[in-house]
Amino acid sequence: MLSFVAQRVVKGVVVLLAIVVLNFFLIRLAPGDPAVVMAGEAGASDQVFVQQLREKFGLDKPVPEQLFIYVKGIATLDLGFSFRQQAPVAKLIAERLPATLLLTLTAFAISLVLGIAFGTFAARFAGTFLDTGITIFALIFYAMPIFWVALMGILLFSVTVDWLPSFGYETVGANLTGFAHVVDVAKHLIMPAMTLGLFFMATYTRMTRASMLEVKRLDFVKTARAKGLSDAVIQRRHVLRNALLPVVTLAGVHAGTLIGGAVITETVFAWPGIGRLMYDALLQRDYNLLLGVFVTCSVMVLIFNLITDLVYRLVDPRIEFAA
Amino acid sequence: MLRSPSGVIGIIILLLAISVAVFGPLLFPNSPWRMVQRPFLPPFTLSTVPLGTDALGRDVFAGMIFGARVSLLVGLVSTLVALVVGVPIGAMAGYFGGKVDDALMRFTEFFQTIPSFALAIVLVAILQPSIYSIVASIAVVSWPPVARLVRGEVLSLRTREYVQAAVVTGQSNSWIILREILPNALSPVIVLASLMVATAILLESSLSFLGLGDPNLISWGYMVGAGRTVIRQAWWITVFPGVAILISVLGLNLIGEGLNDALNPRLSREGR
Numbered sequence: 001m002l003s004f005v006a007q008r009v010v011k012g013v014v015v016l017l018a019i020v021v022l023n024f025f026l027i028r029l030a031p032g033d034p035a036v037v038m039a040g041e042a043g044a045s046d047q048v049f050v051q052q053l054r055e056k057f058g059l060d061k062p063v064p065e066q067l068f069i070y071v072k073g074i075a076t077l078d079l080g081f082s083f084r085q086q087a088p089v090a091k092l093i094a095e096r097l098p099a100t101l102l103l104t105l106t107a108f109a110i111s112l113v114l115g116i117a118f119g120t121f122a123a124r125f126a127g128t129f130l131d132t133g134i135t136i137f138a139l140i141f142y143a144m145p146i147f148w149v150a151l152m153g154i155l156l157f158s159v160t161v162d163w164l165p166s167f168g169y170e171t172v173g174a175n176l177t178g179f180a181h182v183v184d185v186a187k188h189l190i191m192p193a194m195t196l197g198l199f200f201m202a203t204y205t206r207m208t209r210a211s212m213l214e215v216k217r218l219d220f221v222k223t224a225r226a227k228g229l230s231d232a233v234i235q236r237r238h239v240l241r242n243a244l245l246p247v248v249t250l251a252g253v254h255a256g257t258l259i260g261g262a263v264i265t266e267t268v269f270a271w272p273g274i275g276r277l278m279y280d281a282l283l284q285r286d287y288n289l290l291l292g293v294f295v296t297c298s299v300m301v302l303i304f305n306l307i308t309d310l311v312y313r314l315v316d317p318r319i320e321f322a323a
Numbered sequence: 324m325l326r327s328p329s330g331v332i333g334i335i336i337l338l339l340a341i342s343v344a345v346f347g348p349l350l351f352p353n354s355p356w357r358m359v360q361r362p363f364l365p366p367f368t369l370s371t372v373p374l375g376t377d378a379l380g381r382d383v384f385a386g387m388i389f390g391a392r393v394s395l396l397v398g399l400v401s402t403l404v405a406l407v408v409g410v411p412i413g414a415m416a417g418y419f420g421g422k423v424d425d426a427l428m429r430f431t432e433f434f435q436t437i438p439s440f441a442l443a444i445v446l447v448a449i450l451q452p453s454i455y456s457i458v459a460s461i462a463v464v465s466w467p468p469v470a471r472l473v474r475g476e477v478l479s480l481r482t483r484e485y486v487q488a489a490v491v492t493g494q495s496n497s498w499i500i501l502r503e504i505l506p507n508a509l510s511p512v513i514v515l516a517s518l519m520v521a522t523a524i525l526l527e528s529s530l531s532f533l534g535l536g537d538p539n540l541i542s543w544g545y546m547v548g549a550g551r552t553v554i555r556q557a558w559w560i561t562v563f564p565g566v567a568i569l570i571s572v573l574g575l576n577l578i579g580e581g582l583n584d585a586l587n588p589r590l591s592r593e594g595r
Contacts, residue, residue, distance in 0.1 A: 015436050022437075030449045143573035145525050147532045148547055148565035151554055155562075159555055253435075260440025264529055268551070278441070279533060282448055294445050297438045305436065 008309060012302045017071070019298045023291050024070045030287045035059050038083060079292035084284045089292035093274055097296070099169055100273030104262050106193040111200035112251065118201070119208025119247075120240060126213060134205065141202035146261050150195040150268035157191060164191050167270040192269040196261050200254060207250050211243040218242075245316050252308030255301045330581015336574025344395045347388035355386040355541040366559045377546070377560045378553050386541050387567050393542040394571060397458055398524040402516055404462035409469025410512070414500050416470065417477025424474070431470045439464035443526060447535045454537040457530055461523050472515055476508035510586035514579055521575035528568050543568050 035053040054060045058069050073080070079089035122134040141149075158166035165171070170184050215221065216239055224234045259275070266275035274293050281289035353359060358380040359372060366375035366383070374383040416427040446460035480486060481504060489499045530536060531544030532551075543564040550560030 015433055018433055019437060026445060026449055031451065139573060139576060140569070143521070143569050143576055145528050145532070145544070145547075145565065145568050145572075147529060147544075147551075148561070148568065151547065151551060151561050152565070155554060155558055159558075256436070256438035257440065259438045260443075260529075263440060263444065264532070267533065278444065282444065282533065282535070285448070287449070290445060290448060294438075294441050297441045298436070301436060301438050 004313075005306075005310070008306050012306060016299060016302060019295060020071055020074050021067065023295055024067050027287060027291055074295065079295065080288040082281075082286055082289040082292075084281075084286045085289065089289050092277060092289065093292055093296050096272060096274045096277050099271060100259075100262055100266070100275060102189065103192055103196065103266065103271055103273055104258055106189060107196035107200070107262075107265075108251075108258060110193055110197035111204055112247075114197070115201040115204025116208050116240075116244070116247065118205040120212060120235070122205065122209040123212035123216070123243075124235065126209075131209075135209070138202040138205040141198050142206070144199070146195060146199055146264045147268055149198060150192070150265055153191050153195055154268070164188075166191070169272050188269075188271075192265045192271050195268075196258070196265045199261065200258065203250065203254070204247055207247050208243060211246050212239055215239050215243045241315070245312070248308060248312050248315055252305050252312070255304035255308070256297075259297045259300060327581040327584045329577040330585065333574045333577030333579075333581055336570060337578060340391055340395060340571050340574065343388055344391040347391060351385060351388050353382050353385040355381060355389045357381065359385075363553075363557050365557075366563075374563050375557070375559045377550060378557070383546070383560060383563055386546050387543065387564055389541050390543040390546060390564060390567065391571075393454070393537070393540050394524050394527060394568070397454065397461065397527040397542075398520040398575075401458045401461035401465065401523045401527075402519045404458060405466040405469055405519060406512070406516060408462065409466035410473050410505070412466075413470035413473025413475075414477050414505060414508075417474040418481055418496065418500055418504065420478075427470070428474070431467045434464070435467040435471075437464075440526065440529065443530060444533065444535065447530055452530075452535045452537060454540060457527060457535070457537065460530075461526050464526070465519055465523065469512065469515060469519075472511055473505075473508060476511060477504055480504045480507055510582075514583045514586060517575055517579040517582055521572045521579070524568065524572055524575070 035050045039050045077090050082089050118134050122131045125131050154166045157164045165188050176184050224238050263275035266273045267279040278293040359382045360376045360380050362380040364376040372382050416424040443460040443464050447456050450456035486503050489503050528544030531542045532548040536542050536545045546564040547561050
């Protein structure tokens with residue numbers, strides 16, 4: 001178990017290093033001489049200042065040395081400086097990270113719970129009206145762009161009936177504390193989390209349904225039935241448990257998509273997370289910040305993948321922890 | 324394929340979308356960028372502007388017709404580019420095995436780990452938004468599944484007797500891969516490709532929505548993005564282009580499912 005985790009962490013670090021190197025070259029691809037751009041952003045651009053900036057950021061050094069400095073910087077959590085926001089990139093991201101985690105994890109939980117529930121239901125009543133209904137709904141949600149679902153949600157729940165707030169993390173200026181504050185945040189969270197969750201819910205519904213029907217035919221289910229177990233026990237303990245394996249795999253694969261969806265959702269709902277930060281960086285062509293968020297997203301995906309790998313091994317007893 | 328109802332619905336939707344993209348602009352030559360009426364004209368009030376106008380008095384219906392071109396084109400071309408990258412990588416990894424396989428698959432896994440939409444945003448932003456950078460970045464984030472799928476197929480096919488026979492007769496590796504193996508690995512690739520076009524359309528619309536679309540081409544995602552700020556006054560600017568995206572993506576997904584049922588009958592879903 002421990003050696004497995006260690007091995008995965010090492011692998012993750014290697015991937016992360018590769019992403020950082022990719023990032024470094026992406027920055028160099030960005031239009032304009034970084035020193036001139038920085039000077040312009042700082043509000044001064046005479047030759048002396050540009051040269052000072054070059055020296056300060058090591059832009060006058062050979063490329064491999066610059067790469068080394070960059071990697072070293074990231075290893076110490078230094079992601080550079082955002083001149084547009086006048087703050088270190090790492091600090092900006094750290095401020096926004098909790099909101100993104102709250103949003104993505106809630107959306108993930110919603111999608112997984114509802115998806116598995118609907119999928120199990122559809123498989124249980126395969127071929128009936130109920131199954132067809134669920135399948136069609138899943139297909140439609142699967143085809144909707146997240147930004148549009150978000151806007152339709154606002155149109156329905158904020159404009160037509162004034163039930164839910166359409167933007168932000170909490171009511172501005174309300175200064176609520178304690179339980180009232182939690183309720184306020186939860187109210188703001190419902191729509192973004194549902195928006196982000198629905199797309200993935202559709203995927204998990206389809207996957208669970210297909211996988212349940214697949215497992216149902218296997219011999220061990222027949223054996224369980226022959227032993228006289230009740231249908232509910234067979235469904236829950238034998239079919240569902242095995243059918244969930246591909247769903248777990250899929251959840252791991254989706255980590256990146258989930259974060260991509262968070263960028264869109266946070267943009268529409270003005271949710272103060274790193275996705276919104278990425279959008280702001282995009283509008284202002286703040287490449288340092290943009291790539292800082294990108295590295296952070298990659299780290300989040302790596303951690304998420306590690307967790308799903310562990311869960312997979314917990315759910316599937318056939319897989320040993322030995323490397 | 325024609326026996327599955329979902330496949331037939333999908334084909335009808337796709338044919339409709341393609342004919343709108345090809346013939347629509349010829350039959351309906353109103354430029355989507357030109358002001359034709361007063362701003363915020365509600366839909367279904369004037370027959371010349373059936374779906375109303377946006378915040379600048381531009382025709383929403385014209386935008387939807389011209390937008391079909393961009394969406395379908397980007398979807399198809401970026402999928403083709405992804406296939407051109409992914410198929411050879413997967414084929415080489417599966418065929419040669421060993422170190423080649425290891426190296427190529429680590430490379431593929433690396434691209435699969437990077438959050439795809441975030442990478443697409445970064446790439447388009449850095450290369451500057453244009454139809455080329457959009458196609459390129461969608462292709463960059465969508466080839467890994469192709470490589471993995473093709474690798475798996477090739478792995479199982481290369482031990483078949485007819486492939487062994489080709490090896491014995493002294494055919495070159497490239498001849499064996501191209502003539503003997505790939506044609507037999509085609510059907511799952513076709514299924515995946517049809518689903519990839521759908522995903523590419525969603526990706527393109529999301530990029531355009533964020534303002535990373537080609538500034539010279541109108542697209543559905545751009546229209547929704549432009550209508551976002553005025554959604555309280557004018558719902559139709561965001562609703563209609565979104566419906567267009569939904570229907571096209573749904574059509575392609577249905578085709579993918581129909582193809583899957585037709586080409587891989589073994590895996591076809593039960594309960595139907």
